[in-house]
Amino acid sequence: MSGAVTMQQALALAGLAVVLALASTLVSLLAKRVPATLRLAATPLLGLAGLAALAAGLIALALGGTVQTTLPLGLPWLPWHVRLDALAGFFLLLIGVVTCAVGLYAPAYVRGFEHGHDSLTALGGFSGLFLTGMLMVVLADDAFLFMVAWELMSLSSYFLVAYHHEHSANRRAAFLYLLMAHVGGLMILLGYGVLAAFGTGFSFSELRAAELPPIWAGVAFALAFMGFGMKAGLVPLHAWLPEAHPVAPSHISALMSGVMLKVAVYGFIRFVFDLIGQFPWQWGVVVLIIGCLSALFGVLAALLQTDLKRLLAYSSVENLGIIFIGLGLSLVFLSTGYRSLGALAFVAALYHCLNHALFKGLLFLGAGAILHSTHERDLDQMGGLLRRKPWTGLFFLVGVLSISALPPFNGFVSEWLTFQAALQAWQLQSGVLRSLIPIASAVLALTGALVAVTFVKVYGVAFLGQARSRHVRRARPGPWGMQAGQGFLALLCLLLGVFPTWVIGLIDAVPRAILGGGLPQAGAYGWLWLTPVSPQTASYSGPLIVLMLAGIGLTVFWGLNYLWSRGAPVRWIRRGDAWDCGFAPPSPRMQYTATAFAQPIRRVFGLLFQIDETMTRQEDGTLRHRLHIGDRFWGLLYLPIARAVESAARRVVLLQSGSVRVYLGWTLATLVGLLWIIT
């Protein structure tokens, strides 16, 4: 090896990732003849594409430079521009990490589909296209390529959501997803249109140079926020997410929740922070409020679910909310002139993006492992899986601790950074902002605490206790490939929590490139100490915390079990039956279920949901309890719109006479009308 790597090589690696993803699609065409192709070639290629993207992202972040090129593709007067900078590099890294884990996991997972009648070509082919789309969105440097890649991502993921299309519920979910993805796509397109109207062309450098009057900037922001927010699943545009994410195959759910939502975050950051560049503080407030709403609503909805994958999907709404709280804080600070505080909140948001990709990917892969060996998604049927699947249980526990923002795992670091940014609100001049941000941090604190409740419920009900059904009692550990994929992500969750200074050192390239300034003092005291604002204000030492936790814990364990026990008169541990209160021995049915666990919270926060709970006495005298928890936003937002569209369609149906001549007449009239407008 001679010479340092350059940005050119990073871009070439990113190109390689795209080529590998496309190759995975091509190879999948063979899967109809030879089913093993999917397992032996297509999914490993996907993993390699992830590895290439990961390497490209790392290099781009480490070098912090920019490189661009034009592809010989696209329209004659509008070739496709490609650009790799720190922001794109960060998201390439994020896509790459999760795809690597999926590449390890998927071969064993898709083996289960080889004997079914679902098309393997569709699964492998659209997975490759899906990854291509996401990579190209991040690399695109003009609105045209961006939209093409965006649509590729949306459409291919539609086919993956509809993969198990025999169930009508899945088809419905996929349709809803397609519909909302396209309404969102339309808004993004219009947003670019607004920018382009004031610029000279569609490439990002031209859009960046566009001078927008404040009103039009506001329109562009609103369109982009709604468009990207719809893809990111922000409340109230989240309705598709809990329907669509759970029904895809689990490794695709991991990609959708872990990565695709982040691509939407990327789009938002690129559009608002980079292309528009100038913003009033009101935008920050809007983003902050929507972020708070999403975080709180998402976690409460997740808490009440009993379907594991649906719960994880709602929890994605919550995490995206936290990311947007960070972005909102950043907008507020940047627009009021606090550049380094803005960078702090921005880094916190990006850190949480990466963390959420890791732990949500991990949790979805874990849910997939359970699904693989028990065919069960309902928490109320699970139990005792820790003893059946010890490795999955251990890795899932890491995911649970990370997502609950507990030290020393990674979720804690990003939450800590967000809090540190919020705590600097006293510097702001405006009293409104000074009082709004503490309320936002209260919401964030409540969210964090409720996440812990949610995931204690998940882990306690699924992995601890005793199995609640026969097929769960017979769960098998599962193939090593699946465990390796989870283990890889679990290890990263721990490392990103223990060594935050290194991660922040990498991420810091993004605000330096986009916002023109990074964190001045993040590592002022070396890698051991994280001091985001200043050493006097706050410090956190992940490595020392881990060292002390492990050291003290092991010392106490050793002291009590070996030192202390010398000469103890009785046997030191004895196994026995659980205490049965002097009645019948405890049976699995006596355990608290997921529904029971959430009941106190349901009672406290029930007003936010449409809860339909009935107790009926059946003919044989037994009681039957029915519980349905509905999303209030359906009734508030979606159903009125659906009804309005239907009634409009009923009016338009008058045109449908069935006669070709009348249709031709209408066509001619439209044509004349359009010609009249443009002349």
Next chain:
Amino acid sequence: MDNYLTLPGWVLAVFQSCLYIALAPLLVGWVRKVKARLQNRRGAPLFQAYRDLYKLLAKEARVAHTASPLFRAAPYIVFTATWMAAATVPLLVVDLPTAAIADIIVLVGLLALARVFLALAGMDVGTAFGGMGASREMLIGALAEPAMLMAVFTLAMTAHSTNLSSVIDYHLVDGFVLRPSYLFALGGLILVAVAESGRIPIDNPTTHLELTMIHEAMLLEYSGRHLALMEWSAQIKLLLYGTLIANVFFPWGIGRGFGAAALGLGLAAVLAKLAALGAVLAVGETVLAKMRLFRAPEFLNLALLLSLLGLLSHVILEVGA
């Protein structure tokens, strides 16, 4: 931060941490004694809590057949996390390195870590009571944690630091000013402390009545040294909250140097403050009755409201002025 990371600082930090586990049973014994006196009983000796711990530590541990490895690991994790959380709260002197390793947010995080493992351990064996206790504990934790964070954020914003040492330092240097925000935060934190350490009116530490238990329900399956560790962590938690209130809101007497005089004064001061707080707690537990579980959210919402009011009154009234 430089002045924190010195050798005497580390030595004192270790000493102070050990003092936490050593003093924790004494505070519980003191509260029980005062309570007994208020109820016209003589009560158990002041050091009874130590004897109980010793007794439990010497007994064999019984573990259910259905328990997983998590059940046996949980007591150690809960104990360690609680102890580390306590170690970050200045007991005798400020400017110790433990305060630089972990700030207030980490303190809350470590307590949450302990709570999560406590709840998971409760659900592990698969009995009805364990799940019941876990569900209730998590509900109370979920409402108490944000209230606690808001209360400490009020202090952090005033001192422009989330480092507990700096907060106390700021208070001592700046001289005491009766701030409305501090009063609100104090009120919020007291309510949180009562709820989180499982005292009346939220939970009754002495009850074994099935339907009212919260903390005890999760520990039903524990015995021997495991139970000792769990009980000890609960005692450390009580001491932690007591010290937090005593040293942050009434910081007088806490040592600011590492000399013997400062340490002695610090110890005497904190013991006096804790004795007073313990007596207040005992009086409170004597005159109040335990609430129904579903009244607890109202209690904790009040805590959250007070803390949030504290924070808002700080950013609105005190920053601009």
